Amino acid sequence: MRDSARAAVRAIGRAAPAAAAVGLLLAFNAAFTPGFFDLAVADGRLAGSLVDVVNRGAVVALLALGMALVIATGGVDLSVGAVMAIAGATAATLVAQHGASPWAAIAGALAVGAAAGAFNGALVAGAGVQPIVATLVLMVAGRGAAQLLTGGQIVTFNDPVLNFIDGGFVAGVPMPVLIAAGALALGLALTRGTALGLFVEATGDNERAARLAGVRVRAVKAAAYVLCGVAASVAGLLAASDIRAADANNAGLYLELDAILAAVLGGTALRGGRFSLVGAVLGALFIQGLTTTLYLHDVSPNATLAVKAGAVLAVCLAVSERVRAWVGRK
Amino acid sequence: KEQTAAPDAVGTKRLVVGFSQIGAESAWRTAETESIRSEAAARGVDLKFSDAQQKQENQIRALRTFISQKVDAIILAPVVETGWEPVLREAKRASIPVVLVDRGVDVEDDSLYTTLIASDFVEEGRMAGRWLAERLGGAGRIVELQGTPGSAPAIDRKRGFEEAIAEFPGMTIVRSQSGDFTRAKGKEVMEAFLKAERQKIDAVYAHNDDMALGAIQAIEEAGLKPGTDVILVSIDGVRAAFEAMVEGKLNCTVECNPLLGPAAFDAVMRALAGETLPKWIKVEDRVFDQSVAAEVIGTRQY
Amino acid sequence: MVQRPGRFRFLRALRDLRVHGLLSPQDVPLAATVGVLLALFAACAIAFPGFLSPGVARNLLVGNAALGLVCIGMTFVIISGGIDLSVGAAIGFSSILIASLVQQGWHPMPAFGLALTVGAAGGATMGTLIHRFALPPFLVTLAGMFLYRGGALMVSERSITIRHPLHRTLAEWGSGPVPPAVVMFVVAAGAGFVVARWTRFGRDVYALGGGEESARLMGVRVAGVKVRVYAISGLCAALAGVAMTLATGAGNATAGHLAELDAIAAVVIGGTPLSGGAGSMVGTVAGVLIFGLIQEAMPRAGVTNSWWFRIAVGGLLLGFVLLQRGLEGRRGQ
Amino acid sequence: MVDALPLLEARGLVKVYPGVRALDGADFTLRAGEVHALMGENGAGKSTLIKALTGALAPDAGEVRLGGRVIRPRSPVEAQRLGISTVYQEVNLAPNLSLAENLLLGRQPRRLGLIDRRAVRRRAEAIMAGLGVRADVGRPLGSLPIAVQQMAAIGRALDLDARVLVLDEPTSSLDAEETARLFGAVRSLAARGMGVVFITHFIGQVYEVCARVTVMRGGRVVAVRDAGGLPRLELVALMLGVSMEEARAIERAHARAGSSAEVALRARGLRRGRVGPIDLDLRRGGALGLAGLLGSGRTETARMIAGADRHESGRVEIDGRSVPTSPPRRAIAAGVALCPEDRKAEAIVPGLSVRENIALAVQARQGWWRPIGRRAQRNLAERFVRSLRIATPGVEKPAGELSGGNQQKVVLARWLAAEPRVLLLDEPTRGIDVGAKAEIERLVGDLCARGVAVLFISSEVEEVGRVCDRVLVLRDGRAAGELSGEGVTVAAVMRLIAGEGERA
Numbered sequence A: 001m002r003d004s005a006r007a008a009v010r011a012i013g014r015a016a017p018a019a020a021a022v023g024l025l026l027a028f029n030a031a032f033t034p035g036f037f038d039l040a041v042a043d044g045r046l047a048g049s050l051v052d053v054v055n056r057g058a059v060v061a062l063l064a065l066g067m068a069l070v071i072a073t074g075g076v077d078l079s080v081g082a083v084m085a086i087a088g089a090t091a092a093t094l095v096a097q098h099g100a101s102p103w104a105a106i107a108g109a110l111a112v113g114a115a116a117g118a119f120n121g122a123l124v125a126g127a128g129v130q131p132i133v134a135t136l137v138l139m140v141a142g143r144g145a146a147q148l149l150t151g152g153q154i155v156t157f158n159d160p161v162l163n164f165i166d167g168g169f170v171a172g173v174p175m176p177v178l179i180a181a182g183a184l185a186l187g188l189a190l191t192r193g194t195a196l197g198l199f200v201e202a203t204g205d206n207e208r209a210a211r212l213a214g215v216r217v218r219a220v221k222a223a224a225y226v227l228c229g230v231a232a233s234v235a236g237l238l239a240a241s242d243i244r245a246a247d248a249n250n251a252g253l254y255l256e257l258d259a260i261l262a263a264v265l266g267g268t269a270l271r272g273g274r275f276s277l278v279g280a281v282l283g284a285l286f287i288q289g290l291t292t293t294l295y296l297h298d299v300s301p302n303a304t305l306a307v308k309a310g311a312v313l314a315v316c317l318a319v320s321e322r323v324r325a326w327v328g329r330k
Numbered sequence B: 001k002e003q004t005a006a007p008d009a010v011g012t013k014r015l016v017v018g019f020s021q022i023g024a025e026s027a028w029r030t031a032e033t034e035s036i037r038s039e040a041a042a043r044g045v046d047l048k049f050s051d052a053q054q055k056q057e058n059q060i061r062a063l064r065t066f067i068s069q070k071v072d073a074i075i076l077a078p079v080v081e082t083g084w085e086p087v088l089r090e091a092k093r094a095s096i097p098v099v100l101v102d103r104g105v106d107v108e109d110d111s112l113y114t115t116l117i118a119s120d121f122v123e124e125g126r127m128a129g130r131w132l133a134e135r136l137g138g139a140g141r142i143v144e145l146q147g148t149p150g151s152a153p154a155i156d157r158k159r160g161f162e163e164a165i166a167e168f169p170g171m172t173i174v175r176s177q178s179g180d181f182t183r184a185k186g187k188e189v190m191e192a193f194l195k196a197e198r199q200k201i202d203a204v205y206a207h208n209d210d211m212a213l214g215a216i217q218a219i220e221e222a223g224l225k226p227g228t229d230v231i232l233v234s235i236d237g238v239r240a241a242f243e244a245m246v247e248g249k250l251n252c253t254v255e256c257n258p259l260l261g262p263a264a265f266d267a268v269m270r271a272l273a274g275e276t277l278p279k280w281i282k283v284e285d286r287v288f289d290q291s292v293a294a295e296v297i298g299t300r301q302y
Numbered sequence C: 001m002v003q004r005p006g007r008f009r010f011l012r013a014l015r016d017l018r019v020h021g022l023l024s025p026q027d028v029p030l031a032a033t034v035g036v037l038l039a040l041f042a043a044c045a046i047a048f049p050g051f052l053s054p055g056v057a058r059n060l061l062v063g064n065a066a067l068g069l070v071c072i073g074m075t076f077v078i079i080s081g082g083i084d085l086s087v088g089a090a091i092g093f094s095s096i097l098i099a100s101l102v103q104q105g106w107h108p109m110p111a112f113g114l115a116l117t118v119g120a121a122g123g124a125t126m127g128t129l130i131h132r133f134a135l136p137p138f139l140v141t142l143a144g145m146f147l148y149r150g151g152a153l154m155v156s157e158r159s160i161t162i163r164h165p166l167h168r169t170l171a172e173w174g175s176g177p178v179p180p181a182v183v184m185f186v187v188a189a190g191a192g193f194v195v196a197r198w199t200r201f202g203r204d205v206y207a208l209g210g211g212e213e214s215a216r217l218m219g220v221r222v223a224g225v226k227v228r229v230y231a232i233s234g235l236c237a238a239l240a241g242v243a244m245t246l247a248t249g250a251g252n253a254t255a256g257h258l259a260e261l262d263a264i265a266a267v268v269i270g271g272t273p274l275s276g277g278a279g280s281m282v283g284t285v286a287g288v289l290i291f292g293l294i295q296e297a298m299p300r301a302g303v304t305n306s307w308w309f310r311i312a313v314g315g316l317l318l319g320f321v322l323l324q325r326g327l328e329g330r331r332g333q
Numbered sequence D: 001m002v003d004a005l006p007l008l009e010a011r012g013l014v015k016v017y018p019g020v021r022a023l024d025g026a027d028f029t030l031r032a033g034e035v036h037a038l039m040g041e042n043g044a045g046k047s048t049l050i051k052a053l054t055g056a057l058a059p060d061a062g063e064v065r066l067g068g069r070v071i072r073p074r075s076p077v078e079a080q081r082l083g084i085s086t087v088y089q090e091v092n093l094a095p096n097l098s099l100a101e102n103l104l105l106g107r108q109p110r111r112l113g114l115i116d117r118r119a120v121r122r123r124a125e126a127i128m129a130g131l132g133v134r135a136d137v138g139r140p141l142g143s144l145p146i147a148v149q150q151m152a153a154i155g156r157a158l159d160l161d162a163r164v165l166v167l168d169e170p171t172s173s174l175d176a177e178e179t180a181r182l183f184g185a186v187r188s189l190a191a192r193g194m195g196v197v198f199i200t201h202f203i204g205q206v207y208e209v210c211a212r213v214t215v216m217r218g219g220r221v222v223a224v225r226d227a228g229g230l231p232r233l234e235l236v237a238l239m240l241g242v243s244m245e246e247a248r249a250i251e252r253a254h255a256r257a258g259s260s261a262e263v264a265l266r267a268r269g270l271r272r273g274r275v276g277p278i279d280l281d282l283r284r285g286g287a288l289g290l291a292g293l294l295g296s297g298r299t300e301t302a303r304m305i306a307g308a309d310r311h312e313s314g315r316v317e318i319d320g321r322s323v324p325t326s327p328p329r330r331a332i333a334a335g336v337a338l339c340p341e342d343r344k345a346e347a348i349v350p351g352l353s354v355r356e357n358i359a360l361a362v363q364a365r366q367g368w369w370r371p372i373g374r375r376a377q378r379n380l381a382e383r384f385v386r387s388l389r390i391a392t393p394g395v396e397k398p399a400g401e402l403s404g405g406n407q408q409k410v411v412l413a414r415w416l417a418a419e420p421r422v423l424l425l426d427e428p429t430r431g432i433d434v435g436a437k438a439e440i441e442r443l444v445g446d447l448c449a450r451g452v453a454v455l456f457i458s459s460e461v462e463e464v465g466r467v468c469d470r471v472l473v474l475r476d477g478r479a480a481g482e483l484s485g486e487g488v489t490v491a492a493v494m495r496l497i498a499g500e501g502e503r504a
């Protein structure tokens, strides 16, 4: 049992940077942001800055979940932002221009996300192209495709089902929170409830060994990209639903970096191997929490970046064992 | 992609014009691209197009490519104002007239370009400021949604607006953040503003319509009535803004016309005909508010 | 992509070389990259009349000198098994720093010197953090990127034209027969090539990329190598910033937007795997030129809207990497 | 050897890892001019002691003296400069660099400040030739057989005119011939006054070259003896911490399998590159040994059968039916498992726990949707930790943090757990202590008794002789002869390897 306790500590240890980051941020806000922790229930809905953070953080959290898996296989997916744009554009144009039912639109968006993931997977696992280049293709071309769908316009829709995806509440809890939590639960079930997690980690850690042990390394990699694509398309739906429009030009722009950051803060090593889905979500919450905090304190946009840099470094240093050892020696 | 290679320019009399566009970051820019493209088609001009994806390097590269292709004229929508002297000088040496659209360039020798067809961003900011001052009676708490940090319209629209409201000590900008010119960011930032200011916000000034449209949603979701509880003024005048005005949710938009195609090709033709053009052909922008929105909306093309 | 029979013949020839042992396995990715570059150039020359002119070649060099400079530093970083996301922002920072210093009355030369020093020192600092505290390079250099970009905007968010006679002259040479930026690129690439191949430091970088623990046990001074690698990358980025001010005669805080991504992609296309331990400067130069060729070809391709433009860029990229993979053949398994 | 002056001395070294005291107050003395064996079971702390002596890690307590002066090398470079040259246990070289560069990294000959690549090549060729290895020094090290890599590591260390030479299991992949050459070199270095520390699990080699023996157990030194006055059995007893009787039992626990006539796997005309065509039959309940010199094609043969490398021609039949073997998953599905030779590159998954490493192959065969529960995995792993005596504080420890021999046991456990019908073992006892080696040899016997067909590759001919009922000897990628039954003797195998025998 001591052994399993140690395993648990290790698992938490991986997510430590993100957990510490979220902790620091909460502590900061507790001290300096009046009303940050206020929770109100207005018209049976939970509201407050904290809710906003989770609510807004859902998009990056979804991306980070998929990204963590892909990174764990030893890859990276730069196309998630573009896939968000395509998914949003698909859903919006289906509903607004082709009169499709919202359910068909959602299905279409998810299918497009899966197809995008399959494309990346085929390039990486099938053709053996380096992940960063393989997914760069879709990062560039994908946004073009999304713009092609929308004609470069912001396609607005007003459909109760689509609006509900981001704007709805179930039992007072905002939908994005539920969707992100659901995705996390699904991700955990898929990786820890099946052998996928083990295979992903083995593949990312030592691909040759995994192959010789009989793991279908290509299928594992492809699956990671497909899951990542689907997660990105859900994020795209959220983003579109948020503004009740598909903005193919801007949806998900530069979010790939946030997603990678969240995953890495969450304890997923960029070289592949061990990953932590909980950590990835915490990482995403940290990023969003930081953004929201900066808004609340009205830090000038030009200084925002410097503050972000400081925060990332501080978090890294705070959890680095070497720093502790070093400080201890002094 | 087979229609690619132009037939030898010498054989046919078709005019070849290169157009270096910044990117496709907004519907506004798409409208501008489309305007130039359709005008080229209407006049039978062979248009060479390059999308720089927001990078000046790419634009400079595209200009050099146009020059080496010996195009007849170049239309340039510069991503930043500085840094064009060397490449414009190369164009001049090759006797290729360059027409600038929607944004000026900072060069000492203004013979380097033929003309600039653009709105005055600073003036747009002033117009928005003046309108808002009048509407609020010279006093009010304003939040500002800035464009992308460092971009010329963001800088100029901020400056113009600040100039205009400087005359009214009662008007204060209580918060100002970047919404990156996008709806999603506009909404997100507005959400935070509403929380932070505990809803004591009289007006929103957004550097473009998209951010204002995002802010409207945030205001609605906070349980307030945009256009009544919070006054909104923004810039661009896209169709969606007019729709929002008709619905009473947006109060005012300052036009910034992207349909520069006709004017640009007029300028190209005149330049090729040897005429000298004024250095700035100012696009006259107007202020539209709710009072005229309904009647004007039918005439909007973008 | 249109596959021309000629390319297939080329492919076969390359395979033959390999089979007959004339091409050792390590050189295959490099050969494939160079092959793709040549194939691409040939395709452009056939498709676009007037492409085979000195002007185009010159544009290619001038237009990609800055990216190329960044890539040289990035090659070292990636070979060492790291990554540097700060380079794009470092370009912006050094470019606006130089411009604002000159605006305040500095002579351009000390301004260049300061920018290069800042670049190298910044890189060295990141390298030190990465090594000393065993932090992931991705996070540290991402923080560096935020800092540089934020710092650049704080120096001046408005871009600044550099008005100084010397700088003006240098910038004008940019349109002449020997553009300074190209000279810088060529010299740096040559130096990079020599350092990577013929110095102990260069080989230590490869050893480090092959495995940090092994390298340490083999006696590589890991700390020194890492710090220097990031310092070189920072220096190259600052050089690219200088090149940028020369190419434009201005400084701009947003210069180098997303250049880190282009640089990483160009280096990787050039046959340097992101996992480190392998790669070459020649490949990187080829990768940069492939990137440049795509940009060079696009305005000629007759696409007239932004989305098709993007799709075509992505499609071209796809074509090249697939062709490259085809030339490399299945390695390993 | 009479020179009693301590050259290198360690006092009270302590190194604690989470859950393990790898060094627990270890003392060690090396005299100038002696070859000193460091013995102990897997995980006893030998490699850790070496690392602490040579600056590869900082001990938590204790001190090291060289020639009487306290030294505190903070890195292997510093230790090298002080005159301590080391070959670490795992081949710790750069697999991506060429063999030549690996030999000379950090001291490449230069001209005008630049590396003289031609001189590098020449000097590297000379070093390898001096060790009697024919190899293309321009090839990336990682593409060369493990044995060549090991020789390269030795070559790298020998090149220095050091005062102390430390060799951590340098012979684990070497043949008799290379080993003999290495010993020749070691003896001459010692004769010139160098102190040599030599770690091995081959007890015979200890008596061959070493003057004194230090035995470690559980991070402590339990005995320091002259090799001459230490009977073999007592050494084993000291290492394993058992009584003499138990040691005797371990020493004798060599079961030789006796095979049935039923052919489980039949390979015909396998060929890839310069290896082949090879025909071989693996019988149910029998162990076929593959013997041969370095580069004779043993590894390649096993890899072709298991689908790790695709064979260019030929076929593999199981129960009389031809089966596809590539990718390896296919071979595994058909019941054929390969425990590969290169543990670091192809077998151990360092970041995963011991439990996950052991369960990996079983899980891979079951597929994604039928996960083995954590508890079942743990039971499985714990069973093997016990039976193979894997020294680890628990099954959740990352496998990469185990000692080399224990990693090897984990890999072996992975394949034993998978219960294949045909098991191909390529150097399975590499770096494994006597106790566990006996255990593994016995396990092979058990497997055979349960009807598994085993292919056993080992560079230790004695071991092949002990374990296998038939031996196929390869030379230059072809079968040079086969021995079976009573004909399997060390001498006979050696004769065939040397090319004197006829096809038996």
Ligand SMILES: Nc1ncnc2c1ncn2[C@@H]1O[C@H](COP(=O)(O)OP(=O)(O)OP(=O)(O)O)[C@@H](O)[C@H]1O
Pocket: D017, D018, D020, D021, D022, D040, D041, D042, D043, D044, D045, D046, D047, D048, D049, D089, D391, D392, D401, D402, D403, D404, D405, D406, D431, D433
């Ligand atoms: N990096 C590490 N982290 C945690 N524990 C470690 C690490 N390295 C070694 N250990 C532990 O220290 C102990 C001693 O290991 P060491 O490598 O010294 O054994 P060894 O005597 O060399 O064994 P072998 O014969 O198998 O090589 C082992 O229990 C091992 O698990």
Ligand SMILES: Nc1ncnc2c1ncn2[C@@H]1O[C@H](COP(=O)(O)OP(=O)(O)OP(=O)(O)O)[C@@H](O)[C@H]1O
Pocket: D133, D134, D135, D136, D144, D145, D146, D147, D148, D173, D273, D274, D275, D292, D293, D294, D295, D296, D297, D298, D299, D300, D301, D341, D459
């Ligand atoms: N000295 C060498 N130099 C280069 N390549 C070699 C050398 N020795 C072996 N090889 C390569 O190894 C292959 C066969 O060796 P293999 O590893 O199968 O032999 P082995 O009998 O298992 O020897 P080992 O003791 O290395 O395991 C050959 O095809 C060859 O490519």
Ligand SMILES: [Mg+2]
Pocket: D046, D047, D048, D089, D168, D403, D404, D405
């Ligand atoms: Mg050891």
Ligand SMILES: [Mg+2]
Pocket: D145, D298, D299, D300, D341, D426
């Ligand atoms: Mg072998």
